[in-house]
Amino acid sequence: MAEKVTIATVARHARVSRQTVSNVLNAPHIVRQETRQRVEDAINALGYRANQAARQMRTGRSRLIAARIEPTRDGINGSVLDRFLHGLTETADAAGYRVLLYTATDDEREIATYGDLLGTYELDAFVLVGTKYGDPRTQWLADRDVPFVTFGRPWDALDAHPWVDVDGAAGTAQATRRLLDAGHRRIAFIGWPVGSGVGDDRRAGWRDTLHAAGVDPTGLHRETEDGIAEGERLMRDLLVAVAPSAVVCASDSLALGALQAIRGVDPSVSVIGFDDTPVAAAVGLTSVSQPLGEAAARCVDLLTGVLDGDHETPSPVLLQPSLALRHTA
Amino acid sequence: MAEKVTIATVARHARVSRQTVSNVLNAPHIVRQETRQRVEDAINALGYRANQAARQMRTGRSRLIAARIEPTRDGINGSVLDRFLHGLTETADAAGYRVLLYTATDDEREIATYGDLLGTYELDAFVLVGTKYGDPRTQWLADRDVPFVTFGRPWDALDAHPWVDVDGAAGTAQATRRLLDAGHRRIAFIGWPVGSGVGDDRRAGWRDTLHAAGVDPTGLHRETEDGIAEGERLMRDLLVAVAPSAVVCASDSLALGALQAIRGVDPSVSVIGFDDTPVAAAVGLTSVSQPLGEAAARCVDLLTGVLDGDHETPSPVLLQPSLALRHTA
DNA sequence: AGGCAGGATTGGATCGTTCAAGTTTCTGGA
DNA sequence: TCCAGAAACTTGAACGATCCAATCCTGCCT
Numbered sequence: 001m002a003e004k005v006t007i008a009t010v011a012r013h014a015r016v017s018r019q020t021v022s023n024v025l026n027a028p029h030i031v032r033q034e035t036r037q038r039v040e041d042a043i044n045a046l047g048y049r050a051n052q053a054a055r056q057m058r059t060g061r062s063r064l065i066a067a068r069i070e071p072t073r074d075g076i077n078g079s080v081l082d083r084f085l086h087g088l089t090e091t092a093d094a095a096g097y098r099v100l101l102y103t104a105t106d107d108e109r110e111i112a113t114y115g116d117l118l119g120t121y122e123l124d125a126f127v128l129v130g131t132k133y134g135d136p137r138t139q140w141l142a143d144r145d146v147p148f149v150t151f152g153r154p155w156d157a158l159d160a161h162p163w164v165d166v167d168g169a170a171g172t173a174q175a176t177r178r179l180l181d182a183g184h185r186r187i188a189f190i191g192w193p194v195g196s197g198v199g200d201d202r203r204a205g206w207r208d209t210l211h212a213a214g215v216d217p218t219g220l221h222r223e224t225e226d227g228i229a230e231g232e233r234l235m236r237d238l239l240v241a242v243a244p245s246a247v248v249c250a251s252d253s254l255a256l257g258a259l260q261a262i263r264g265v266d267p268s269v270s271v272i273g274f275d276d277t278p279v280a281a282a283v284g285l286t287s288v289s290q291p292l293g294e295a296a297a298r299c300v301d302l303l304t305g306v307l308d309g310d311h312e313t314p315s316p317v318l319l320q321p322s323l324a325l326r327h328t329a
Numbered sequence: 330m331a332e333k334v335t336i337a338t339v340a341r342h343a344r345v346s347r348q349t350v351s352n353v354l355n356a357p358h359i360v361r362q363e364t365r366q367r368v369e370d371a372i373n374a375l376g377y378r379a380n381q382a383a384r385q386m387r388t389g390r391s392r393l394i395a396a397r398i399e400p401t402r403d404g405i406n407g408s409v410l411d412r413f414l415h416g417l418t419e420t421a422d423a424a425g426y427r428v429l430l431y432t433a434t435d436d437e438r439e440i441a442t443y444g445d446l447l448g449t450y451e452l453d454a455f456v457l458v459g460t461k462y463g464d465p466r467t468q469w470l471a472d473r474d475v476p477f478v479t480f481g482r483p484w485d486a487l488d489a490h491p492w493v494d495v496d497g498a499a500g501t502a503q504a505t506r507r508l509l510d511a512g513h514r515r516i517a518f519i520g521w522p523v524g525s526g527v528g529d530d531r532r533a534g535w536r537d538t539l540h541a542a543g544v545d546p547t548g549l550h551r552e553t554e555d556g557i558a559e560g561e562r563l564m565r566d567l568l569v570a571v572a573p574s575a576v577v578c579a580s581d582s583l584a585l586g587a588l589q590a591i592r593g594v595d596p597s598v599s600v601i602g603f604d605d606t607p608v609a610a611a612v613g614l615t616s617v618s619q620p621l622g623e624a625a626a627r628c629v630d631l632l633t634g635v636l637d638g639d640h641e642t643p644s645p646v647l648l649q650p651s652l653a654l655r656h657t658a
Numbered sequence: 659a660g661g662c663a664g665g666a667t668t669g670g671a672t673c674g675t676t677c678a679a680g681t682t683t684c685t686g687g688a
Numbered sequence: 689t690c691c692a693g694a695a696a697c698t699t700g701a702a703c704g705a706t707c708c709a710a711t712c713c714t715g716c717c718t
Contacts, residue, residue, distance in 0.1 A: 004674095006673090006674055007674065007675065007676095008674080016697075016698090017697065017698045017699075018674090018675080018676090018698090018699095019676080019677090019697075019698065019699080020696085020698080022675070022676060022677095023697090026676080030696075030697095031696075031697085032695085032696065032697090035696080035697085047444075047448075049444075049445065049448030049449045050674085050675075051386075051448075051449065051451070051673090051675070052382075052451075053381075053382045053383075053385040053386045053391070053450075053451065053673085053674080053675090054382075054386055054673070054674035054675040054676085054703090055674080055675055055676075056382040056675090056703095057380075057382045057383055057386060057673090057675070057676090057702090057703045057704065057705090058674085058675050058677075058702075058703055059675085059676065059677095059703090060703085062382070064429075069411075069414055069418055070415070071415055079411065079607070081411070082408065082410070083400075085398055085430065086398050086400055086432060089430045090432050093432065098429055098430070098431070098450070099429070100393075100427055100429055100430075101414065101418040101427070101428040101430060102422070102427070103415060103418050103419050103422065115378075119376075119378030120378045120380065120381045121381050121382075121427070122380070122381075122382065228611055253611075256611050256612075277607075278408070278607070278608060279607060279608045279611050282582075282585050282608050282612075283611075283612065333704095335703095335704055335705085336704065336705060336706095337704080345667075345668095346668050347668090347669090347704090347705085347706090348667070348668065348669085348706085348707090349666080349668085351705070351706060351707095352666090352667090355706080359665080359666075360667095361665090361666070364666080364667090379704090379705070380703090380704055381705095382703085382704080382705085383673090383703075383704035383705035384704080384705050384706075385673090385705090386672090386673045386674065386675090386703095386704080386705070386706090387672075387673055387704085387705055387706040387707075388673090388706070388707095389673085
């Protein structure tokens with residue numbers, strides 16, 4: 001068994017001091033070209049890799065980013081997180097960071113986990129997926145000057161932190177516009193109860209687009225918790241009450257329910273969902289697609305910006321969704 | 330800003346030496362009850378947490394487990410990995426380990442990543458999801474005595490390493506038996522091309538169950554790559570060729586395709602999928618459900634067994650799937 | 659009272675890296 | 689040729705935990 005290769009091994013091999021090797025790695029410009037080459041050759045020849053634990057001990061930085069993996073709630077939207085995490089891992093990797101997973105069942109436990117991760121692993125930053133009004137997590141992190149980014153904008157105007165989000169209103173607006181262009185006028189909306197930032201945003205895109213087109217949206221929308229059964233129930237209600245020719249939904253779950261409601265009653269009704277989940281792709285549901293890979297990449301960008309220098313809060317990023325056209329609209 | 334709490338701070342506060350604090354943490358039984366209590370009180374009062382980097386430097390162990398997050402291929406089966414990862418994170422957490430993510434586009438790059446992760450982060454172990462015949466990854470890890478577990482059994486009989494798997498044959502057998510009990514006799518199977526361990530296993534469960542029931546399975550099965558379109562195509566073919574009254578599929582994607590094929594032709598045909606993905610739940614598809622949380626937990630069990638003592642290779646674990654009954658069968 | 663065994667406690671060394679300060683080498687101008 | 693000043697490189701110390709070996713108690717026996 002070959003002995004462990006440390007910075008001292010490399011130094012001896014290249015006939016320089018440890019510090020010079022360290023400089024080649026961390027500040028190449030201050031080392032003479034010729035020396036640098038010799039050190040780099042030694043590094044390659046020996047297969048040396050800087051020990052992260054030792055580096056961390058001195059610098060206090062772990063090059064680790066924490067992300068939460070949630071229990072897939074209804075299952076359908078779970079894959080959104082999945083794709084986001086994949087993008088995050090990929091981009092973080094390229095920037096020299098690694099992603100560490102954690103779970104927590106509620107906000108309180110999640111905050112306790114923050115303390116644990118920061119204390120024992122000295123995590124460099126957190127990525128929070130999903131935010132709500134008065135989120136205690138962002139408050140806690142901000143109070144302690146822990147770098148973090150949220151995927152999802154802060155719905156309380158007051159706290160300003162770096163965030164990346166997808167413009168939900170633009171997504172539903174795009175969906176609504178497409179339906180208008182196809183000649184629809186009675187375009188309904190099935191969304192979430194008033195008060196959730198994301199839900200209100202998505203409804204606004206639909207409402208404003210109808211207004212702009214001179215269509216009165218009154219009575220054309222319904223609210224419920226997320227779920228297939230809920231979507232089906234509300235769609236039946238809408239069919240009876242206002243007989244819409246199309247419907248835009250705040251999620252693929254709701255849209256799937258709506259599809260089941262129209263089947264057998266009036267299959268000509270157009271349906272558009274939100275999130276472009278695998279389920280949508282599977283059943284041919286047209287859906288608003290979020291650029292998750294891009295979102296993840298921008299999260300990493302913001303974080304590395306904060307971590308590697310910039311002291312000022314970077315500007316937030318609002319990405320535009322696109323419409324994945326299939327045969328339901 | 331309060332200064333950093335180290336083991337020395339705790340020692341001073343509890344009026345003992347650093348070593349005693351360390352003993353309370355790592356070998357509580359050798360410390361007198363009264364002293365231990367005093368130290369624990371100090372730890373809680375100060376909110377002390379052992380610095381992982383420093384510990385790792387001395388012990389050479391990171392308490393980090395690596396898991397790969399794949400780009401969700403067709404999207405449908407992606408959530409299987411998602412749920413597995415969640416379980417892994419939860420169980421690892423309870424055992425004092427954390428999960429680090431990595432990605433790689435092919436085997437060669439994945440192996441390069443192993444070297445990197447081992448060299449810089451001194452990872453304790455790897456969890457590999459999915460294995461194939463002659464997998465170069467397991468070979469590489471085994472050659473270097475790196476602890477690892479695979480979720481998916483080794484299909485080459487030769488190499489023996491700890492693994493956890495779900496009995497696919499038992500799953501399809503259960504599905505087939507249910508269909509037989511319901512009176513079906515012409516039970517078809519849509520699976521993957523011969524040569525993939527998982528696919529052959531799932532087909533065997535169907536075939537053997539039919540044999541045992543005295544039904545000849547000849548001509549009742551079809552093979553293709555995974556995908557909804559492929560499933561639909563083969564189901565149409567089966568309907569024309571042998572007019573089955575039920576079909577068992579190797580995946581939910583294939584099953585979904587099959588469902589689309591029978592719709593309008595003969596909706597009375599029963600369909601059973603595999604993996605119990607969100608899509609199955611959404612469309613009411615009966616599907617074989619893998620105990621993913623349990624599988625993840627057993628993976629962690631095996632790893633901690635190897636890491637915390639046991640030098641002998643632990644015995645593999647084969648879990649039994651269950652049937653998630655919905656209205657397609 | 660003295661001695662002894664055994665466990666509990668202590669100080670010093672160590673892991674591999676980077677920081678801070680020191681020393682040598684090089685460069686160019688008088 | 690000499691020297692100032694910069695550039696290049698070297699040395700010692702520190703990060704915070706654990707391991708090791710030495711010392712200190714404590715209770716018990718003679």
